[in-house]
Amino acid sequence: MLTLKIKRFQAEREPQGWIDIFSLEPRKGINLLEALLRIQDEQDGTLSFRYSCRGAVCGSCAMKVNGNVVLACRTHVEDLMEKPAFIEPLPYFPVLRDLMVDMSTFFTRYRELEPYLHGEPVSSHQEYFMDEDKRKEIDPYINCILCGICFGVCPAFERDLQYLGPAMLAKAYRFLIDPRDKRSEEILKIVDRQAGVWGCNTVFRCVKFCPKEVPPTHAILKLREKILKHRLSSILPFLSPRHK
Known part of the structure; x- marks a missing residue:
């Protein structure tokens, strides 16, 4: 029974x-x-x-x-x-x-990312070509079905309900690493905040419970790395000998 x-x-x-x-x-x-x-x-x-x-x-x-x-x-x-x-x-x-x-907030955040390619215009007789290794890197993040499970298991929401959430950050990374998308700085600006990549507790619960094996925490850590590299690249010219 x-x-x-x-x-x-x-x-x-x-x-x-x-x-x-x-x-x-x-x-x-x-x-x-x-x-x-x-x-x-x-x-x-x-x-x-x-x-x-x-x-x-x-x-x-x-x-x-x-x-x-x-x-x-x-x-x-x-x-x-x-x-x-x-x-x-x-x-x-x-x-x-x-x-x-009510998942309206979830989908509002999703739409704010504009989750579609922003690339160079091509004619109907052209195609975007992508390196096979790059495609394999993107593949895990395409599998998200927007079920909200990663939100439901994420401890960061106990602290901040404005947190973007694992699904949104994984989706941001998916477009950031897509060579066809031209929004690198814009995407980094969206996620570079306490309610973005810096709000993650990195306990990997979203990775454990995702029914489609999407690894959001891995994406978040890689986004943090790219943000830090971007910040460093912006100040390095001022640290060169000619600026001393």
């Missing part, structure tokens, strides 16, 4: 929220998302949560399960059978209803 203790919130019913307990006999091999859909269909049609692709592509079904932030569609119920599983909404986001959170 699968037992789920779900943290509920519906402002019109109970502004303080409450815990509901649901039990069901799951079919072999189903995941948590399928179990939630069964509860919604068979026990409580008001239970609210997000989902779309059901295949770990859209990132919609991120939630907190027994203290870990995961995708419901990738969480097997066999791993939750020993004792009641506690299901909560994604941390650090305002709760709209039950397991649904």
